Amino acid sequence: MRLFLSLFTLFLVSLSSCTHKDEPTKLVLLSTADVHGHIYPWNYYADEADERHSLLKAATLIDSVRSQQPHTLVFDAGDWLQGNPFAEYFARTDTTQPFAFIGVTQAMNFDGIVVGNHEFNFGLPHLHYRISESDVPFMAANAVDYETGEPAYTPWLLQEKDGFSIGIIGLTTPGSAVWDRPRLEGRIRFEDGAKTAARYVTKLQEKGAEVIVIVMHAGFEGTTSYTSDELGEEHFGQTIAETVPGVHAIIASHTHRVIDDLTYFSEANPQGVAVTQPGRWASHLGYTELLLSRDSEGNAIVNFGLNRALPVEAAEPHPELYARYLSQHERVRAHVQAPIARTDSVWTSTRARLEDSPITDLVQYVQRKATGADLSGSAIFNTDATFADGVITRGNLARLYPFENTLFKLRISGAELREYLEFSARYFATYEGDGSEAPVSSGVTPGFNFDVVYGASYQIDVRQPAGDRIRNLEVNGRPVQDSDHFTIALNSYRAVGGGDFHMIANAEVVKKIDTSVRLLIEAYLLEKGHINPQDVARNYWELVY
Incomplete structure (x- = not known):
C-alpha cells in the first residue's frame, strides 16, 4: 500500500495544475462506469474480500486527484x-x-450520472425513487417521455471551468426498449444515440459551449445485439466520433472494457476525440485531460493530455464513506450467506454448456413449474456456479442466476422452437476434431446467449454448420413438426427477443410473472428444504461431436 501511495503521489505531482498564466488550463474528466453495486471491496458470493473492485476505492482516488487538479x-x-x-x-x-451508490456519489460531488439499461430492471417507480434521493443530475438525452415527448432525464449540462464553457451530453443505449420492454413500453422511448448527440451538440454550441463531452452508457464500438428497424445502434460512440463535429471527449461504458490512451481522429473531428472507458465494477477510474487555451481572437483551443484508466486495486477505501455504510454492508453479507436449503450432493455448472447439468435443470424445473408451460428455456449464465455438499445460500443462487429477469410464458410453433435452438447452437464453433477434445465457443455470441430447453429431447451436432445442428427434436417422445404448438417459459430478457432471438420476440404472451426468476428458485428451495440433483435433473439434451 505504501508503494502504491508513493507511485500515485508521483503521478499526481506530474499532473499538478499549471500556475503560469501562459500555460493551458487543465480540465480533468474523472469517470466510473458499470459499477453494478460494487461499493465495498467484497465478493458477496464467496463472502471474501475483493480488492480489485470498489467505488469507495475510486472515491479515494477522486479525492487525491481533486487535491491537485482544481478544474475537475x-x-x-x-x-x-x-x-x-x-x-x-x-x-x-x-x-x-x-x-x-447514491450517497457516495452525492458525497463525492459527482457532476452527472447516466441512466444505464440495468437501471430499468426494477421498474421506473424504484428507479425514480432512488434518483429522488440525490441532487446529482441523472442524464439520458435520448430517453424520451412517451406522453410529453420531452427528455425523461437531464439531457445536458453546462459547466464553467476557469472561464471555459463545458457542455456535457448524457446518452444511453436504446436497447433498453427491447430488454425491458414490459417496464418501458408506453412510458419511455429511445432515440438514436448518435443523432441525439448531433442535435444537442448544436444546441450547446449555440448556448456558448466551447468544449463538448459525451458521457454515455454505450460502447465506443461493437455489434448491436438486437434487431430493430426503429432503434439505433447499441454501441454508438465511434459513430459519434466519425459523424458529429465538435466533440472533444467520449466516456464510454456498457461493454465492461477498459479503454485508455485512445485519441480517435476522423474527418468530422480532425482535432481528435479523447476516448475513455473505465472497465466494470469500479475496477478503474477514468482520467482524461483536456488542455484548454485561447487563440489571439479569444477562441478556445482544445488539446489533449494524459488519458488513462487508473486501477483502484491498491487504493484504500474512502475511510469516512466506508464507515458510513458499513452496517449496510454487514447486513447484506448476513442476508446473502443465510441458508435457504440443504443438499447431500455437489452441484456445479463447470460443464453445463457441454452437457445437461442438474444445476441448470433446477432453473428450468422452477420456470416450468411456476408457469405450467410445456417447455422451459434458459441460458447457462456462469460456468463457475456451485452448490457444495451441505448448505445452499442466497449467494449460491445469485451466482447461478445473477440477473433480475422476470418470467414469461409464450406460445410458439414447432418451427420457432427449432429456429430458437439452432440460433442458440451458434455458440459453438464447427467441430473438426476426433472427439477427444470438447467443442469450443465460436465467439459469435456470448455464453449468456447459449440457451438450452427442458421438456424437449434433442441433440446438438456441432460437426454440422451453424443453422443445421439440431437433431432428433422430440416432445413427449414424438418428433416435433413445424406446425406443432407449445408453451415455453422464458425469462423476460429472452421473451422479448433479447440477444437478437428475433424468432420469439413477437410470440403470443400467455402469462407474465412479475417476480424475478432467482426469487422463484429461492421460494422453491425454501419450501422444499432439502434437494438433490435427481429431484430436477432429466438429461434432455446432449452434444454430438
Whole structure:
C-alpha cells in the first residue's frame, strides 16, 4: 500500500495544475462506469474480500486527484442500480433504506450520472425513487417521455471551468426498449444515440459551449445485439466520433472494457476525440485531460493530455464513506450467506454448456413449474456456479442466476422452437476434431446467449454448420413438426427477443410473472428444504461431436 501511495503521489505531482498564466488550463474528466453495486471491496458470493473492485476505492482516488487538479468534473456512465447482491438487496429486500451508490456519489460531488439499461430492471417507480434521493443530475438525452415527448432525464449540462464553457451530453443505449420492454413500453422511448448527440451538440454550441463531452452508457464500438428497424445502434460512440463535429471527449461504458490512451481522429473531428472507458465494477477510474487555451481572437483551443484508466486495486477505501455504510454492508453479507436449503450432493455448472447439468435443470424445473408451460428455456449464465455438499445460500443462487429477469410464458410453433435452438447452437464453433477434445465457443455470441430447453429431447451436432445442428427434436417422445404448438417459459430478457432471438420476440404472451426468476428458485428451495440433483435433473439434451 505504501508503494502504491508513493507511485500515485508521483503521478499526481506530474499532473499538478499549471500556475503560469501562459500555460493551458487543465480540465480533468474523472469517470466510473458499470459499477453494478460494487461499493465495498467484497465478493458477496464467496463472502471474501475483493480488492480489485470498489467505488469507495475510486472515491479515494477522486479525492487525491481533486487535491491537485482544481478544474475537475466527475461522472458515472451508468449501470449502478443492479448487478450484485448488495445492489439487489436494496432493490428487492430493503427498498426504503438509502442506497449507498447514491450517497457516495452525492458525497463525492459527482457532476452527472447516466441512466444505464440495468437501471430499468426494477421498474421506473424504484428507479425514480432512488434518483429522488440525490441532487446529482441523472442524464439520458435520448430517453424520451412517451406522453410529453420531452427528455425523461437531464439531457445536458453546462459547466464553467476557469472561464471555459463545458457542455456535457448524457446518452444511453436504446436497447433498453427491447430488454425491458414490459417496464418501458408506453412510458419511455429511445432515440438514436448518435443523432441525439448531433442535435444537442448544436444546441450547446449555440448556448456558448466551447468544449463538448459525451458521457454515455454505450460502447465506443461493437455489434448491436438486437434487431430493430426503429432503434439505433447499441454501441454508438465511434459513430459519434466519425459523424458529429465538435466533440472533444467520449466516456464510454456498457461493454465492461477498459479503454485508455485512445485519441480517435476522423474527418468530422480532425482535432481528435479523447476516448475513455473505465472497465466494470469500479475496477478503474477514468482520467482524461483536456488542455484548454485561447487563440489571439479569444477562441478556445482544445488539446489533449494524459488519458488513462487508473486501477483502484491498491487504493484504500474512502475511510469516512466506508464507515458510513458499513452496517449496510454487514447486513447484506448476513442476508446473502443465510441458508435457504440443504443438499447431500455437489452441484456445479463447470460443464453445463457441454452437457445437461442438474444445476441448470433446477432453473428450468422452477420456470416450468411456476408457469405450467410445456417447455422451459434458459441460458447457462456462469460456468463457475456451485452448490457444495451441505448448505445452499442466497449467494449460491445469485451466482447461478445473477440477473433480475422476470418470467414469461409464450406460445410458439414447432418451427420457432427449432429456429430458437439452432440460433442458440451458434455458440459453438464447427467441430473438426476426433472427439477427444470438447467443442469450443465460436465467439459469435456470448455464453449468456447459449440457451438450452427442458421438456424437449434433442441433440446438438456441432460437426454440422451453424443453422443445421439440431437433431432428433422430440416432445413427449414424438418428433416435433413445424406446425406443432407449445408453451415455453422464458425469462423476460429472452421473451422479448433479447440477444437478437428475433424468432420469439413477437410470440403470443400467455402469462407474465412479475417476480424475478432467482426469487422463484429461492421460494422453491425454501419450501422444499432439502434437494438433490435427481429431484430436477432429466438429461434432455446432449452434444454430438
